[in-house]
Amino acid sequence: MEQEKKHLLQSLYPPGLFLIAIWIIWLGEWLSGIDLGFLGIYPLTAKGLTGIITGPLIHANLSHLFANSVPLFILGACLFYFYREIAYKTFVLIYLLTGISVWLGAREAYHIGASGIVYGLASFLFFSGIFRRDIRLMAITMFVTFLYGSMVWGVFPEMFPEKNISWESHLWGLVVGMVLAFYYRKEGPQKKKYDWEDEEDEEDKMEAKIAAFEEYYKKTRPQKNDPDNISVKYHLRDNQEGEI
Numbered sequence: 176m177e178q179e180k181k182h183l184l185q186s187l188y189p190p191g192l193f194l195i196a197i198w199i200i201w202l203g204e205w206l207s208g209i210d211l212g213f214l215g216i217y218p219l220t221a222k223g224l225t226g227i228i229t230g231p232l233i234h235a236n237l238s239h240l241f242a243n244s245v246p247l248f249i250l251g252a253c254l255f256y257f258y259r260e261i262a263y264k265t266f267v268l269i270y271l272l273t274g275i276s277v278w279l280g281a282r283e284a285y286h287i288g289a290s291g292i293v294y295g296l297a298s299f300l301f302f303s304g305i306f307r308r309d310i311r312l313m314a315i316t317m318f319v320t321f322l323y324g325s326m327v328w329g330v331f332p333e334m335f336p337e338k339n340i341s342w343e344s345h346l347w348g349l350v351v352g353m354v355l356a357f358y359y360r361k362e363g364p365q366k367k368k369y370d371w372e373d374e375e376d377e378e379d380k381m382e383a384k385i386a387a388f389e390e391y392y393k394k395t396r397p398q399k400n401d402p403d404n405i406s407v408k409y410h411l412r413d414n415q416e417g418e419i
Contacts, residue, residue, distance in 0.1 A: 183256060189266070190251025194244055197232050197289060201240050204233075215285035216277050226286065227274035233287040235339075243289045246323060250296035257315060258303070261363045269295035269351055276347035284341075290329075291344030297323050298352025306360040 204211055216230040217223030234240040255262040273291040297319050304316030330346040 182259070186252050186256035186259065186262075189255050189262070190248045193251065194248055197234065197240065198244070200232050201234050201237070212285050212287055215287035216274055216281070217285050218278050218281045218283060223278055223285075227271065227278055230274060230277075230285075230287050231270060231289040231292055234289075235287065239288055243293055246293045246297070246326075247289055249322070250293065250300060250319070253300055253315060253318075254296055257300075257312065258363045261359050265299060265355055265359065266292075266296075268355055269299065269348065272351045272355075273344065273348045276351065277341070277344050280347070281341070281343035286341040286344055288341065288344070290341065291348035294326060294329070294345045294348030295352040295355075297326055298349045299356045300352075302353045302356035303360070303363075306357055307365065309364065312364060 200211070203209075211229075211233045212235070214226060214229040214233050215223075216226030234243065251266070254265060258265065269292055273295050277286050277291065300319045301316050304312035304314070326345070327349075329340075330342055330349055332342045
């Protein structure tokens, strides 16, 4: 119990520290009056490359920051709790690959905010349970669907007539999360195998061996009344003897 409690607390640290960082940055902007939007991702430009690292840390206003903070903390905690073996590299790859994808394929504008990471985390948790076919992890899939299923509409530009929402970040986060879920499907937690499943496997193997032995025996044993196994002797007039 103590070990599980410790693991739960440890899973809260990484998303918690990330949240502290983005809140400190926003407070710094608010207090200083400096707009750091220029540190966002600007596609296909050298100046926009910096945004791959800095863009997710910048938010336009308090509502934008709060909208990303709650799902970021919940989904991040789920990632580090249930997928602790691959959590750090998964988070880093979602962060970087989503940013790179936005830089390569998005509108000419500064793209800021952690929503791409939120979509990447939700996508990874959703598809991981499906790809691993694990009932325990499927529960996380259903949990994500219940809480954030409506997020899927965020990948359609028609849903944002005001044009100032980076639906491209949502879309690329969704794609990156799905790809990583498939790529890492054999790493981290795996489907639990129960004793009764092992017993069934042993029975199946034994039945297969018996069937193979019977097949081999049928092919190799001498067959009675089989014309191919009848021996016929013949005699020639010059006293030569042969056999067929």
